[in-house]
Amino acid sequence: MRIAIAGANGRMGRMLVEAVLESADLELVAALGISGSPEVGQDAGTFLGRDTGVKITDDLEALARAECLIDFTRPEGTLAHLQACVRLGVKCVIGTTGFDTAGKHAIQEASRHIAIVFAPNMSVGVNAVLKLLGMAARLLESGYDVEVFEAHHRNKVDAPSGTALAMGEAVASAWGKNLEDIADWARHGHTGVRQDGHIGFSVARGGDLVGDHTVYFCGTGERIEITHRAGSRATYAQGSLRAARYLARKEKGLFDMQDVLAI
Structure with a gap:
């Protein structure tokens, strides 16, 4: 080809x-x-x-x-x-x-x-993670707060990353919701308590990080983390x-x- x-x-x-x-x-x-x-x-x-x-x-x-x-x-x-x-x-x-x-x-x-x-990410591993997130979201919809964290190199110009958005969309889709309706893109100042059913995003930029992504499912007494880290x-x-x-x-x-x- x-x-x-x-x-x-x-x-x-x-x-x-x-x-x-x-x-x-x-x-x-x-x-x-x-x-x-x-x-x-x-x-x-x-x-x-x-x-x-x-x-x-x-x-x-x-x-x-x-x-x-x-x-x-x-x-x-x-x-x-x-x-x-x-x-x-x-x-x-x-x-x-x-x-x-x-x-x-x-x-x-x-x-x-x-x-x-x-596709926002061509990595086979990331796409396996997206499949896992849909499964986890259906199991952990009630009683768990979802947060998406991503970190990339200092020269990346868009945020959150396309992969982070795809991860949020995988969770939102499993819940039967539109990500735009439940995403919290930033927090600053007096934000009040966290809203149930929302997905929070946080972003880090620095150095030569290729790409780290973690989705947290935070419940009472436990926390599940699904992570993908790209080294190359x-x-x-x-x-x-x-x-x-x-x-x-x-x-x-x-x-x-x-x-x-x-x-």
Whole structure:
């Protein structure tokens, strides 16, 4: 399968480039970078000391060589890439987070023409945790307070993380509720007592943390914690490759990692 990588000169992009190069069944055919960045024009494998024959480019027409784009950039960049994918008939794996309602709608519309996997976290472990959270939430709906904590590196620009939101949504869905109606996004000052049936969120940003997430179910006399800690972006890269392989069998439609993993 012929693969293009967006943000190929970034941390996640480089991890994706390396993962594709090490894969026996995937071929790197295009690497996109931000216009004006010094890496544009360089070989995509320069950081590995390898000559891949694929130059980092800001020309979206390079996507015409690919069957699937993997994109972990920023919402505005991803949406521009997505338009090109629709025009060129290229499938898309989207791991970008921080989309507003309009952005999510644009992805939904694009899926009428091409096949897309869109997920806030491509990690197999995180998606197993999302399944566990639904089970726990149904068992612990009465008498337990739910809090979601997440921590990421200092350069992450959206909060709470897409994964934290997905965790909150897994709990809310198991309760038959809309997350927006029961989420407490911040606490400051005299907040009063905690409301029953609400889900609290707290966020930490610092250093080079890859990503820590914990959901607390706090009851009387006990506390259940479901935690996922990422020590490397490699787990996201490998999950993304699984998503790309899944799309090889799809012509159009919108899918997530639960579909990819058949859970």
